[in-house]
Amino acid sequence: MKHVRRFLAAFLAAVMVATVSSMMAFATKTYPGVETATELGAKAYFCFGDSIATGYLTEQSDVPVRDVAIGQTLRDGETTYGAYPTMIADALGLDTSSNPFGVYGNGNTTNNKDAWSWNQGTYQFYNYARDGLTSHDVRRMLDPSYYNQMTEEEKDISDNITIDGDFTKRGMGGFKLMQQHVRQDLAQADIITIWFGSNDLLFYVLQTTLTIVNDQSLTAAVNSALGMFGIGGAFDALINTAALIGKMPLVLANLTIQSTKANANFAENWDAILKIVNEVKKPTAKIYVGDIYNSNAGLKFTSTDQFRIGQLLGFSSMQINNVIRNTSAYRNTYTVVNTSGVEQYLPDWEPIDHWQQALNEGYFYTMFMVTAHPRLNGQIYLANEFVKAMKANA
Numbered sequence: 412m413k414h415v416r417r418f419l420a421a422f423l424a425a426v427m428v429a430t431v432s433s434m435m436a437f438a439t440k441t442y443p444g445v446e447t448a449t450e451l452g453a454k455a456y457f458c459f460g461d462s463i464a465t466g467y468l469t470e471q472s473d474v475p476v477r478d479v480a481i482g483q484t485l486r487d488g489e490t491t492y493g494a495y496p497t498m499i500a501d502a503l504g505l506d507t508s509s510n511p512f513g514v515y516g517n518g519n520t521t522n523n524k525d526a527w528s529w530n531q532g533t534y535q536f537y538n539y540a541r542d543g544l545t546s547h548d549v550r551r552m553l554d555p556s557y558y559n560q561m562t563e564e565e566k567d568i569s570d571n572i573t574i575d576g577d578f579t580k581r582g583m584g585g586f587k588l589m590q591q592h593v594r595q596d597l598a599q600a601d602i603i604t605i606w607f608g609s610n611d612l613l614f615y616v617l618q619t620t621l622t623i624v625n626d627q628s629l630t631a632a633v634n635s636a637l638g639m640f641g642i643g644g645a646f647d648a649l650i651n652t653a654a655l656i657g658k659m660p661l662v663l664a665n666l667t668i669q670s671t672k673a674n675a676n677f678a679e680n681w682d683a684i685l686k687i688v689n690e691v692k693k694p695t696a697k698i699y700v701g702d703i704y705n706s707n708a709g710l711k712f713t714s715t716d717q718f719r720i721g722q723l724l725g726f727s728s729m730q731i732n733n734v735i736r737n738t739s740a741y742r743n744t745y746t747v748v749n750t751s752g753v754e755q756y757l758p759d760w761e762p763i764d765h766w767q768q769a770l771n772e773g774y775f776y777t778m779f780m781v782t783a784h785p786r787l788n789g790q791i792y793l794a795n796e797f798v799k800a801m802k803a804n805a
Contacts, residue, residue, distance in 0.1 A: 441507070442498045442501055445501070445502050446799065447502055447504075448801055448802055451503060451602070453504075454601055455537065456499060456535065456601070456602045457604075458538050458539060459603075462541075463785065464496050464540035467780075469491075476758050476778055477778075486515060486540070486541070487512055489513045489514055489523070492515070494540070494790060495790045495791075495794040496604065498794035499604065500535070502798050509531070511527065511531075511592070513526030513527070527581070539593065543610055545611050545614060546607065547569055547615070548569060549684050552586070553687045555590050568618045597692060598692060600693070601693065602696070603697070604700070605745070606701030608728070608735070615673050616670050617645055617649065619673075621633060626658060628652065632652040647775045677734060682739055685745070689741060689744050697801070699800055700747050701748050702732045704751045705728060706783040707782075708757065749796070750796065756786065757785060759782065
């Protein structure tokens with residue numbers, strides 16, 4: 412009997428230890444909805460990404476679409492709650508506050524003592540995600556000499572919209588600091604995620620279309636909206652003003668032509684970027700790349716339609732995805748993570764027959780931005796897709 416009591420005591424003690432240990436492991440996880448990947452043993456994680464990766468608007472995940480405040484919630488690489496890269500770093504068991512760009516708080520990095528100092532030498536989470544990121548900017552960051560190869564129009568767009576606008580609050584000085592440190596930071600990482608491309612189909616297509624159409628009233632309306640409301644407001648102004656001045660067919664034709672050119676530029680930049688990443692990274696570091704999802708997937712003609720016309724509108728991303736998935740010269744150096752599943756978590760567009768009302772009431776640009784960016788449940792989904800790919804490739 413004494414032996415039985417000892418056995419039971421030992422068994423209960425083991426159960427208690429296991430239970431406490433599992434509770435402790437759970438308690439250290441900021442995002443219980445994201446799979447753990449600590450077994451991968453990663454010591455550092457590096458991220459390239461655009462506004463999806465910065466967690467744009469996720470803090471308003473519970474706000475109805477019409478009421479979302481889309482004014483710049485600009486991130487400067489700070490660790491941000493609700494952004495999938497932060498979730499990935501957490502899943503890997505890394506210290507998400509160990510980031511050269513600091514931790515997001517009170518709208519900026521001024522309360523982060525060492526932000527942008529690189530005083531610690533090495534970090535665990537290198538967050539190079541920025542709102543408005545395009546392939547031109549990543550290539551320019553990794554290879555400053557690329558600026559000399561860019562057209563004057565591309566330079567102007569990169570300087571005045573991306574760098575001085577959405578990209579970093581620190582302007583060109585901040586961008587030059589990123590150029591100075593990016594290769595060294597990249598070389599520290601065991602895990603690298605790369606996901607951008609959508610803005611190549613927005614900023615550059617918008618600006619080149621304006622240049623070709625060459626109508627002062629159209630340009631003034633778009634640039635004014637861009638400064639006040641961002642890229643969504645700019646496209647709102649482009650379509651609305653083109654209709655008013657009778658240039659809608661010309662604008663739509665040029666948007667199509669410039670989209671094709673933007674895809675060609677992306678293909679060239681993508682290979683140049685992957686070439687550098689593979690030269691700089693550790694031989695053992697693994698690269699995971701997201702493809703482009705269709706943010707129009709939920710679009711319908713009318714609220715009673717069962718058929719969603721938006722499901723047919725993924726053509727704008729198909730060429731970019733073909734580069735990422737198939738034609739890149741560096742395709743065998745990275746794992747592609749399919750992100751289309753996040754479309755189910757995107758807020759739906761208003762039906763097309765409601766657009767005039769949306770324009771009249773001033774929330775069309777809000778709808779444009781909100782439907783393109785995953786809310787918190789979508790960010791959790793994306794983090795899990797990346798983590799699953801990492802574990803499958805271990």
